[in-house]
Amino acid sequence: MHHLIVAKCHKHEEEEELWHFILKESGSEVQTEVYRFCCRNRREHGSRLCGDKSHNKPMRTVAVIGGGIGGLAASYYLCKSPQVTKVVVLESSSRFGGWLWSTRRSDGAIFEHGPRGIRPAGAVGRNTLNMVEDLGLAGEILPVTHSHVASKNRYLYVKGQLHRMPSGISGLVRTVPPFSRPILLSVAMEILVKKSKEDDETIHSFVSRRLGEELADIAVDSLCRGVFAGDCRKLSVRSCFPVLYNAEQHRGSLILGMLLGSGPGPAVPPGPLAQRSVKESWAQWSLSKGVESLPESITDSLLQSRRVELHRDAGVKHICPSASGWKIHLEDGVVSADHIISALPAKALSSALPSSCQPLIQELQEISTVTVAVVNLEYDGSILPVMGFGHLVPSSEDRGLMGIVYDSVPFPQHNRPNGQTTRLTVMMGGAWFQEEFGDPDAVTEKRLLERATEAVQSHLGVTSAPSWSRVALQRDCIPQYYLGHHQRVESMRSFIRKTNLPLSLTGSSYDGVSVNDVIFSGRTAVEQLLGTVV
Numbered sequence: 001m002h003h004l005i006v007a008k009c010h011k012h013e014e015e016e017e018l019w020h021f022i023l024k025e026s027g028s029e030v031q032t033e034v035y036r037f038c039c040r041n042r043r044e045h046g047s048r049l050c051g052d053k054s055h056n057k058p059m060r061t062v063a064v065i066g067g068g069i070g071g072l073a074a075s076y077y078l079c080k081s082p083q084v085t086k087v088v089v090l091e092s093s094s095r096f097g098g099w100l101w102s103t104r105r106s107d108g109a110i111f112e113h114g115p116r117g118i119r120p121a122g123a124v125g126r127n128t129l130n131m132v133e134d135l136g137l138a139g140e141i142l143p144v145t146h147s148h149v150a151s152k153n154r155y156l157y158v159k160g161q162l163h164r165m166p167s168g169i170s171g172l173v174r175t176v177p178p179f180s181r182p183i184l185l186s187v188a189m190e191i192l193v194k195k196s197k198e199d200d201e202t203i204h205s206f207v208s209r210r211l212g213e214e215l216a217d218i219a220v221d222s223l224c225r226g227v228f229a230g231d232c233r234k235l236s237v238r239s240c241f242p243v244l245y246n247a248e249q250h251r252g253s254l255i256l257g258m259l260l261g262s263g264p265g266p267a268v269p270p271g272p273l274a275q276r277s278v279k280e281s282w283a284q285w286s287l288s289k290g291v292e293s294l295p296e297s298i299t300d301s302l303l304q305s306r307r308v309e310l311h312r313d314a315g316v317k318h319i320c321p322s323a324s325g326w327k328i329h330l331e332d333g334v335v336s337a338d339h340i341i342s343a344l345p346a347k348a349l350s351s352a353l354p355s356s357c358q359p360l361i362q363e364l365q366e367i368s369t370v371t372v373a374v375v376n377l378e379y380d381g382s383i384l385p386v387m388g389f390g391h392l393v394p395s396s397e398d399r400g401l402m403g404i405v406y407d408s409v410p411f412p413q414h415n416r417p418n419g420q421t422t423r424l425t426v427m428m429g430g431a432w433f434q435e436e437f438g439d440p441d442a443v444t445e446k447r448l449l450e451r452a453t454e455a456v457q458s459h460l461g462v463t464s465a466p467s468w469s470r471v472a473l474q475r476d477c478i479p480q481y482y483l484g485h486h487q488r489v490e491s492m493r494s495f496i497r498k499t500n501l502p503l504s505l506t507g508s509s510y511d512g513v514s515v516n517d518v519i520f521s522g523r524t525a526v527e528q529l530l531g532t533v534v
């Protein structure tokens with residue numbers, strides 16, 4: 001008996017949905033087809049994307065280039081499918097994980113030099129938790145609930161003072177400094193603002209238009225510094241905050257979009273861990289040995305598979321088309337592959353591609369990145385004047401200093417076990433790195449450390465010197481989705497489709513920078529390649 005199951009629908013690109021149809025015979029899968037539906041202007045066109053016979057026969061060798069969380073996630077999902085004979089992961093540095101990087105000191109203290117908290121919410125959040133559970137990491141989760149002080153208290157540093165971000169009904173109906181009128185007023189007026197006809201808009205312009213300039217200048221400016229280390233006057237609302245863009249497009253208002261929803265998202269059923277996150281109302285989570293445990297655990301699981309080859313110190317220099325796919329040139333050898341999933345930063349991929357891919361090279365080069373100085377500090381004793389996740393600093397207050405995270409508050413488990421200490425992380429530079437500190441290659445660690453400790457002193461009144469510190473200069477760590485980014489990404493993928501290049505683009509350069517987005521993008525790349533749900 002044959003059963004046709006519509007297994008899944010998820011949003012692929014703007015106004016596009018992918019539908020997976022699975023044909024089952026006596027309970028086992030015999031054929032999968034993936035159709036792309038374009039819902040633009042409410043007209044629906046379906047086209048078969050993949051899943052024909054050629055896609056259901058084994059894909060011999062897939063090379064995954066870049067061993068950050070994006071490349072590891074893609075490899076993890078590739079291994080879920082029996083269609084792939086071999087997966088070769090090529091990473092230029094001596095470790096896997098990319099920006100997921102934790103220092104574990106011998107006395108038990110843990111310091112993050114990249115992401116520190118991952119959100120469980122939404123389809124992409126559930127997807128990561130399902131993966132975490134599958135990897136056997138559930139027991140290592142450190143959840144931070146919505147009722148925790150780190151979730152309730154987030155601060156802004158404006159005009160030389162810390163201000164708690166308004167929250168709850170009372171915070172919205174009253175005038176709370178640094179804002180000059182109740183936020184509820186801006187929110188109520190928002191429903192009356194007309195929808196824009198523009199294809200894209202900067203985040204600052206979008207929020208000024210819908211909620212007023214003050215919220216854009218202070219709250220949203222700071223938020224963009226705390227997620228993209230970027231300038232909201234240049235970043236695209238459509239690519240950075242698609243939920244806001246879609247709310248306006250589909251409901252005519254952010255508030256209505258939030259109340260009524262703004263279109264279907266990807267369908268990701270929650271596993272037991274994701275269900276627990278909802279039941280216990282988690283706002284974010286980390287892992288007991290630091291966020292780097294996640295790529296370490298994926299690497300360990302990949303090593304269990306005889307189909308996977310993991311190569312560190314294997315920088316991709318050049319890739320050339322060959323009769324069956326690609327020849328990938330490394331410093332000291334050549335790897336052949338039928339298909340490449342690139343999880344490299346866009347510029348790194350652009351310099352490896354052959355000149356026959358010129359239009360793609362051009363677009364990849366246009367995706368800028370920013371450099372962030374991450375300064376981890378440890379102080380003896382309990383030195384914070386306020387408790388919360390941390391504070392952000394709008395660019396009008398201090399262009400070079402983006403904010404301070406009070407790591408000991410959300411994750412006290414990462415403090416050294418003996419004796420009371422406080423761990424802080426100061427983040428500097430971003431879109432303002434060059435103007436504030438000059439050439440990243442010329443700036444000294446001493447200068448960055450001094451700037452960070454001065455900020456801790458002036459913002460938090462801490463006069464003691466840190467008992468331990470570490471400066472990490474994260475070069476080109478966050479891609480900037482400037483105006484028109486969505487068109488650029490679509491144009492690159494369209495070039496790949498039209499020229500039948502056996503290449504998939506994943507990682508933080510294209511479809512979102514959060515850890516959740518990058519993992520989900522790895523999964524989407526694999527599902528599109530194999531034409532099956534993994």
Ligand SMILES: Cc1cc2nc3c(=O)[nH]c(=O)nc-3n(C[C@H](O)[C@H](O)[C@H](O)COP(=O)(O)OP(=O)(O)OC[C@H]3O[C@@H](n4cnc5c(N)ncnc54)[C@H](O)[C@@H]3O)c2cc1C
Pocket residue numbers: 065066067068069070071090091092093096097098099100113114115116117118119314315316317343344345348352372374474477478506507508509513514515516518
């Ligand atoms: C300071 C900081 C704080 C952050 N905070 C958060 C947070 O709180 N929450 C959150 O969700 N996200 C956060 N992020 C974002 C998130 O960590 C990143 O967007 C994500 O880790 C990017 O993963 P990726 O695999 O796409 O890229 P990368 O981590 O950059 O991986 C790319 C890999 O490719 C390798 N590579 C480069 N060139 C070559 C080559 N030629 N050949 C082979 N390999 C190559 C690199 O060595 C690297 O390992 C933060 C990022 C930073 C920098």
Ligand SMILES: C=CC1=C(C)c2cc3[nH]c(cc4nc(cc5[nH]c(cc1n2)c(C)c5CCC(=O)O)C(CCC(=O)O)=C4C)c(C)c3C=C
Pocket residue numbers: 117118119154225226227228229283284372389390391392402403404405427428430478513514515516
């Ligand atoms: C409180 C101070 C914060 C600083 C300073 C900060 C710097 C910083 N953050 C990123 C990248 C991301 N941060 C993300 C989430 C996030 N960041 C903060 C606070 C600071 N970040 C908070 C409170 C949160 C959680 C968001 C929430 O729960 O509301 C994310 C993930 C966003 C997501 O969609 O999941 C990223 C990415 C950088 C590069 C950076 C450096 C200046």
